[in-house]
Amino acid sequence: MNNPLIIDTGxxxxxxxxxxxxxxxxxxxxxxxxxxxxxxxxxxxxxGLLIHGIALIYRWNIAGHGPYMVKYEILSSDAxxxxxxxxxxxxxYPKIRPASIxxxxxxxxxxxxxxxxxxxVRKLPPSLKSIWLxxxxxxxxxALGTILIALTLSVFYILKKRTRIEWxxxxxxxxxxxxxxxxxxxxxxxxxxxxTLTGSVWAYQSWGRFWGWDPIETWSLITWxxxxxxxxxxxxxxxxxxxxxxxxxxxxxxxxxxxxxIPLIQTSIHSEYFR
Amino acid sequence: xxxxxxRFFLSRKTILALILLxxxxxxxAYIFPQRFSTxxxxxxxxxxxxxxxxxxxxxxxxxxxxxxxxxxxxxxxFLLSLIISTFEQIKISIKKxxxxxxxxxxxxxxxxxxxxxxxxxxxxxxxxxxxxNHATLRFIKYPWGYWGSVLLHxxxxxxxxxxxxxxxxxxxxLLQLVEGELYVPGTxxxxxxxxxxxxxxxxxxxxSLDNIIPEFWETDDLKNLxxxxxxxxxxxxxxxYTLAINQTIxxxxxxxxxxxxxxxxxxxKLTDKEGRNTGLILRIQNPAKRDVAGYANLKSYEIPxxxxxxxxxxxxxxxxxxxxxxxxxxxxxxxxxxxxxxLKNGESGQLGPYTATVTGISKWAGMIFVDxxxxxxxxxxxxxxxxxxxxxxxxxxxxFYIRKEDSGLFIITWKATRFESFYEEEYEKVSSxxxxxxxx
Numbered sequence: 001m002n003n004p005l006i007i008d009t010g011x012x013x014x015x016x017x018x019x020x021x022x023x024x025x026x027x028x029x030x031x032x033x034x035x036x037x038x039x040x041x042x043x044x045x046x047x048g049l050l051i052h053g054i055a056l057i058y059r060w061n062i063a064g065h066g067p068y069m070v071k072y073e074i075l076s077s078d079a080x081x082x083x084x085x086x087x088x089x090x091x092x093y094p095k096i097r098p099a100s101i102x103x104x105x106x107x108x109x110x111x112x113x114x115x116x117x118x119x120x121v122r123k124l125p126p127s128l129k130s131i132w133l134x135x136x137x138x139x140x141x142x143a144l145g146t147i148l149i150a151l152t153l154s155v156f157y158i159l160k161k162r163t164r165i166e167w168x169x170x171x172x173x174x175x176x177x178x179x180x181x182x183x184x185x186x187x188x189x190x191x192x193x194x195x196t197l198t199g200s201v202w203a204y205q206s207w208g209r210f211w212g213w214d215p216i217e218t219w220s221l222i223t224w225x226x227x228x229x230x231x232x233x234x235x236x237x238x239x240x241x242x243x244x245x246x247x248x249x250x251x252x253x254x255x256x257x258x259x260x261x262i263p264l265i266q267t268s269i270h271s272e273y274f275r
Numbered sequence: 276x277x278x279x280x281x282r283f284f285l286s287r288k289t290i291l292a293l294i295l296l297x298x299x300x301x302x303x304a305y306i307f308p309q310r311f312s313t314x315x316x317x318x319x320x321x322x323x324x325x326x327x328x329x330x331x332x333x334x335x336x337x338x339x340x341x342x343x344x345x346x347x348x349x350x351x352x353f354l355l356s357l358i359i360s361t362f363e364q365i366k367i368s369i370k371k372x373x374x375x376x377x378x379x380x381x382x383x384x385x386x387x388x389x390x391x392x393x394x395x396x397x398x399x400x401x402x403x404x405x406x407x408n409h410a411t412l413r414f415i416k417y418p419w420g421y422w423g424s425v426l427l428h429x430x431x432x433x434x435x436x437x438x439x440x441x442x443x444x445x446x447x448x449l450l451q452l453v454e455g456e457l458y459v460p461g462t463x464x465x466x467x468x469x470x471x472x473x474x475x476x477x478x479x480x481x482x483s484l485d486n487i488i489p490e491f492w493e494t495d496d497l498k499n500l501x502x503x504x505x506x507x508x509x510x511x512x513x514x515x516y517t518l519a520i521n522q523t524i525x526x527x528x529x530x531x532x533x534x535x536x537x538x539x540x541x542x543x544k545l546t547d548k549e550g551r552n553t554g555l556i557l558r559i560q561n562p563a564k565r566d567v568a569g570y571a572n573l574k575s576y577e578i579p580x581x582x583x584x585x586x587x588x589x590x591x592x593x594x595x596x597x598x599x600x601x602x603x604x605x606x607x608x609x610x611x612x613x614x615x616x617x618l619k620n621g622e623s624g625q626l627g628p629y630t631a632t633v634t635g636i637s638k639w640a641g642m643i644f645v646d647x648x649x650x651x652x653x654x655x656x657x658x659x660x661x662x663x664x665x666x667x668x669x670x671x672x673x674x675f676y677i678r679k680e681d682s683g684l685f686i687i688t689w690k691a692t693r694f695e696s697f698y699e700e701e702y703e704k705v706s707s708x709x710x711x712x713x714x715x
Binding site for chain 2: 122129175179183196197200201205211212214225228229237
């Protein structure tokens with residue numbers, strides 16, 4: 001037990017197990033209409049979030065920097081932020097609680113995927129030592145969390161319309177699902193913009209350039225413009241319902257490409273991370 | 276005519292089409308290698324591999340999309356459309372904020388109560404009394420939300436206009452100096468970028484690189500890179516500055532950044548069979564690890580071959596800070612390797628038709644010199660965009676209207692500009708305060 005990486009991954013696995021239990025209890029509660037079970041699942045998931053939080057703090061301590069350098073810690077912190085945001089938003093907007101059936105497993109899948117990757121600590125290069133980087137990364141994580149919620153609601157909309165899944169019909173009416181998806185997409189768009197702004201301030205501070213058209217910057221801009229088109233179509237062209245839901249799914253896939261796939265396949269100033 | 280032009284620029288379809296065209300341009304710039312980010316060697320390689328596309332690339336400037344006339348025109352039309360739209364949005368926002376409002380639509384209920392009580396119940400929900408007329412009282416929650424769209428548009432205009440100022444007036448130069456080397460103002464940069472409205476980028480004083488200090492983590496990753504620069508004026512006075520990654524210096528309005536490029540510079544002498552000597556300085560990027568090489572390719576006018584080089588920070592692969600690096604040179608003629616040699620400092624060996632000797636090794640590092648105006652405008656523009664987006668999506672205005680009928684009944688109407696179902700609780704709270712009269 002002297003190896004800090006064993007403690008680190010051990011804590012992460014403990015969080016995965018608690019998340020799995022919460023997911024099972026939550027799914028049972030929602031599908032079989034057991035309110036007690038559904039309520040209990042929130043206590044369990046909060047326990048998991050705490051363990052996961054401790055794991056991240058421990059990781060931060062041994063790595064000497066925030067969780068934004070290697071895939072393992074990036075996926076772990078993405079999962080934590082997404083779940084934390086969902087819990088906060090489901091408290092403010094209780095109507096979105098059924099989205100837990102997608103959000104809980106997404107969280108533990110993100111985390112578990114990270115655990116199958118190399119947990120080796122990478123030291124922070126000097127260009128990444130900046131408060132703007134912390135703000136940049138945090139904003140993207142918040143954007144991803146809210147986009148995940150919007151995705152869940154968009155998928156709910158399509159499923160409600162296209163299928164006769166009994167338990168799904170119980171939750172929210174179609175219009176409310178649609179409007180919540182729109183709202184969370186707006187949240188995601190705003191935080192994506194903040195992430196881009198802080199990133200450009202950081203780039204200017206480090207290289208004297210606010211924009212360099214590097215592959216990740218370019219894809220991030222493409223994704224942001226797509227989100228902008230989605231919002232524009234909804235607001236000015238009256239797009240809603242299924243059409244808007246499908247467009248949002250496309251936007252979500254683009255955001256995955258920008259955040260996870262481009263850093264893997266292309267070299268850029270951003271590929272210091274996620275390799 | 277003017278009205279038709281204005282309608283065209285304000286059309287939602289025009290805006291959408293412009294956004295899609297700009298998006299298309301960005302995708303094109305991503306697919307086709309761009310000159311500003313691709314070395315000439317890589318560019319040539321791409322052209323050889325894609326001869327079908329070369330005429331299109333030349334015709335449409337697909338290798339420099341962001342500096343083509345058609346892209347500038349596109350951006351200009353987009354900017355024009357945004358400016359006109361911003362003025363329209365200002366007019367609309369003034370009307371929405373300070374006008375009498377429109378009482379049609381929304382939800383309403385009737386109530387018999389004292390006007391002050393109704394007003395108090397509405398204000399309790401965070402609504403302000405604004406405008407209205409003699410017949411109708413108007414209350415708005417988050418009236419500034421009506422200005423979100425104005426700010427969003429204004430921010431985009433500001434950011435694009437500022438980035439145009441930057442693009443047109445910027446001067447930027449990269450130097451790669453070896454320890455002890457002096458750069459004289461007016462001589463060539465390694466790379467230079469400048470806007471259309473500027474002349475050559477000439478430093479006000481000569482600059483020399485005094486020393487380079489790289490530091491590494493135990494994992495061989497770079498921990499820090501610090502250099503010392505000296506500026507010298509014509510009177511021979513020196514001013515010394517320390518530069519590091521993320522630690523810039525500002526010298527007479529010019530900001531200097533530490534580039535991430537650094538490594539060892541090998542002084543190599545090539546002697547041909549006739550005894551003629553050619554001196555080369557091979558600047559190679561520092562290797563990422565002690566057992567991994569750093570690479571560089573070089574074309575010299577004096578040598579008719581491609582020179583491919585790599586080096587290890589330590590010939591024994593034990594340290595990143597060794598004074599005993601190992602250089603490997605290959606000569607390539609039309610894709611065929613005609614000679615290869617591995618050398619340490621002071622060693623000689625046969626390299627194809629030459630005898631190669633490493634006569635010295637020094638450190639080199641890159642420095643970026645930047646002279647630009649307009650950056651605060653870009654960041655301010657971004658900031659305004661975020662405020663505008665935030666107001667639009669997080670603070671959609673909601674309104675209550677109170678209208679008194681001849682019968683003495685008050686009709687209370689409520690509506691939200693967006694996301695109505697999120698906020699109808701506010702309406703329900705006011706209606707239930709008056710006995711929960713059934714909404715009509």
